[in-house]
Amino acid sequence: MNLQAIKAIYIYEMARTRRTLLQSIVSPVISTSLYFVVFGAAIGSRIEEVEGVGYGSFIVPGLIMLTVLTQSVSNASFGIYFPKFLGTMYELLSAPVSFWEIVIGYVGAAATKSLIIGSIILATAGLFVPLRIDYPLVMLLFLVLTCVTFSLLGFIIGIWAKNFEQLQLVPLLIITPLVFLGGSFYSISMLPPVWQTVTLFNPVLYLISGFRWSFFGQADVSIGLSLAMIALFLAICLAVIWWIFRTGYRLKS
Amino acid sequence: MSTIVSVQNLSKTYGSGLKALQHVSLDIAEGEILALLGPNGAGKTTLISIICGIVTPSSGAVEVAGHDVVNDYRESRKLIGLVPQEIALEPFETVMNTVRFSRGLFGKPRNEAHLERVLRSLSLWDKRDSQAKELSGGMKRRVLIAKALSHEPRILFLDEPTAGVDVELRKDMWETVRELRASGVTVILTTHYIEEAEAMADRVGVISKGQLLLLEEKAALMSRMGKKRLRIELQSTISSIPPTLSRYQLELGSDGGSLVYTYDVQAERTGITALLNDLSAAGLSLRDLQTDQSSLEEIFVGLVNAEDGQNG
Ligand SMILES: Nc1ncnc2c1ncn2[C@@H]1O[C@H](COP(=O)(O)OP(=O)(O)O)[C@@H](O)[C@H]1O
Numbered sequence: 354m355n356l357q358a359i360k361a362i363y364i365y366e367m368a369r370t371r372r373t374l375l376q377s378i379v380s381p382v383i384s385t386s387l388y389f390v391v392f393g394a395a396i397g398s399r400i401e402e403v404e405g406v407g408y409g410s411f412i413v414p415g416l417i418m419l420t421v422l423t424q425s426v427s428n429a430s431f432g433i434y435f436p437k438f439l440g441t442m443y444e445l446l447s448a449p450v451s452f453w454e455i456v457i458g459y460v461g462a463a464a465t466k467s468l469i470i471g472s473i474i475l476a477t478a479g480l481f482v483p484l485r486i487d488y489p490l491v492m493l494l495f496l497v498l499t500c501v502t503f504s505l506l507g508f509i510i511g512i513w514a515k516n517f518e519q520l521q522l523v524p525l526l527i528i529t530p531l532v533f534l535g536g537s538f539y540s541i542s543m544l545p546p547v548w549q550t551v552t553l554f555n556p557v558l559y560l561i562s563g564f565r566w567s568f569f570g571q572a573d574v575s576i577g578l579s580l581a582m583i584a585l586f587l588a589i590c591l592a593v594i595w596w597i598f599r600t601g602y603r604l605k606s
Numbered sequence: 607m608s609t610i611v612s613v614q615n616l617s618k619t620y621g622s623g624l625k626a627l628q629h630v631s632l633d634i635a636e637g638e639i640l641a642l643l644g645p646n647g648a649g650k651t652t653l654i655s656i657i658c659g660i661v662t663p664s665s666g667a668v669e670v671a672g673h674d675v676v677n678d679y680r681e682s683r684k685l686i687g688l689v690p691q692e693i694a695l696e697p698f699e700t701v702m703n704t705v706r707f708s709r710g711l712f713g714k715p716r717n718e719a720h721l722e723r724v725l726r727s728l729s730l731w732d733k734r735d736s737q738a739k740e741l742s743g744g745m746k747r748r749v750l751i752a753k754a755l756s757h758e759p760r761i762l763f764l765d766e767p768t769a770g771v772d773v774e775l776r777k778d779m780w781e782t783v784r785e786l787r788a789s790g791v792t793v794i795l796t797t798h799y800i801e802e803a804e805a806m807a808d809r810v811g812v813i814s815k816g817q818l819l820l821l822e823e824k825a826a827l828m829s830r831m832g833k834k835r836l837r838i839e840l841q842s843t844i845s846s847i848p849p850t851l852s853r854y855q856l857e858l859g860s861d862g863g864s865l866v867y868t869y870d871v872q873a874e875r876t877g878i879t880a881l882l883n884d885l886s887a888a889g890l891s892l893r894d895l896q897t898d899q900s901s902l903e904e905i906f907v908g909l910v911n912a913e914d915g916q917n918g
Pocket residue numbers: 606620621622624625626644645646647648649650651652653
């Protein structure tokens with residue numbers, strides 16, 4: 354294992370994060386605060402409680418997931434797309450590193466960044482609404498697993514993307530709708546039965562549900578199922594990356 | 607000298623079906639400067655990319671210091687520094703950070719003293735805190751060299767190091783390469799400038815259309831392939847070559863005051879002695895003699911044309 358290389362990639366990527374610290378952190382915090390104002394205040398004044406939890410508090414796990422998912426995908430996809438775009442990929446490919454070491458470096462840095470942002474949002478949320486976290490360790494586990502899994506997804510997108518449009522379109526067209534329709538701002542029990550069934554096909558539902566369970570001890574689907582689903586995504590992403598590296602897809606001729 | 611890179615029967619066919627390399631075999635000796643000379647599209651970059659692990663070979667094998675570049679890539683790649691043909695740097699990163707990153711990526715522990723030496727030797731030390739985007743083209747190229755040298759490689763590949771670089775900087779680059787060789791690094795460079803191969807290399811390999819046409823000591827190559835010209839200045843002008851000299855390959859200068867004799871250095875007899883005797887027998891007295899040798903350029907054009915003739 355070339356630990357030096359993993360460290361070098363990780364440090365280098367984190368340095369990029371530091372250079373763009375303001376935009377990396379300020380914009381998610383501002384948009385989250387806006388969500389609180391719009392959803393919490395406007396809608397929350399009509400829906401007082403969802404399953405015994407104040408609406409403002411109820412949406413906190415979904416909001417964090419929304420940000421963490423989009424951030425993980427965009428951080429990781431940009432991180433690996435950049436060397437491709439700039440032509441500096443030659444160095445990674447000619448270095449004495451295995452593909453997994455490259456993945457650990459890039460995905461580790463992207464996941465760290467979204468974990469930091471997720472924590473900041475959690476803290477910000479605490480300023481707006483009363484929060485309680487029943488199962489902090491489960492919460493942390495979910496957060497970390499989500500950051501890692503979706504950074505892996507971002508890594509795949511970054512390798513697949515041929516231009517900046519593709520790079521930005523996927524998070525916009527796929528991730529954001531899935532998060533919105535996955536119960537970030539409502540419990541699926543509030544939907545008509547047909548839509549409940551449709552929603553069960555949305556993978557993000559399981560993440561949000563499980564994450565919310567770690568806060569309030571209640572969920573749309575069982576916590577076991579949520580964990581199983583995230584393990585499944587993780588496995589799928591790892592398999593795709595394994596395939597990419599085995600075939601050199603969009604990396605090597 | 608021992609072999610440090612051994613290329614055996616290497617072929618590469620790209621997905622498009624294009625045969626970029628065909629059965630190339632060559633050994634590179636430790637400590638030498640090898641120039642790979644060939645026109646654009648000859649396959650030089652492909653060859654380097656396979657040795658460095660960026661392109662997967664279709665068939666054949668490469669060993670670097672005895673390590674197979676595919677199966678034992680960690681060991682082989684540690685020994686290699688690569689300076690790519692295209693300048694590629696992250697615009698907002700500082701010189702020092704980029705170089706530090708490269709060293710780490712190649713598995714070497716931090717060593718700021720070494721990096722300082724490298725940057726100083728490439729006149730980049732003053733620029734260590736500058737972002738890449740603030741640097742001139744020549745400096746960027748040197749940053750790429752610094753990155754390649756950051757992990758103390760034994761072999762350095764320079765892919766067209768002076769393409770698009772002005773004459774002054776080109777001379778600097780040659781100087782840098784000589785210093786590198788003096789420090790024990792094996793240097794392989796590609797170029798389509800013949801004068802560059804001529805100025806720098808110990809050995810020259812000529813690649814055209816994916817094939818290695820020739821690989822030879824530069825000096826031997828030039829004398830083996832080279833024709834020499836003997837220019838004979840006459841005391842007086844003549845209007846035609848005397849019939850007694852018709853058996854020699856002679857050309858009369860346009861002013862009538864000189865003769866040019868072309869001969870093959872490699873031939874058993876150059877015929878110079880006989881020619882000089884016959885010249886004086888013909889009553890011509892000489893004012894001056896001068897020889898010049900054909901350059902690599904002429905040799906190269908000859909080779910590539912011969913190849914085209916065979917194919918066509
Ligand atoms: N990734 C690639 N895919 C398909 N063809 C390629 C690729 N890279 C190079 N080629 C082709 O292979 C041939 C050799 O290219 P290259 O090795 O770059 O030559 P050189 O470096 O001598 O100019 C060229 O015809 C080039 O167009």
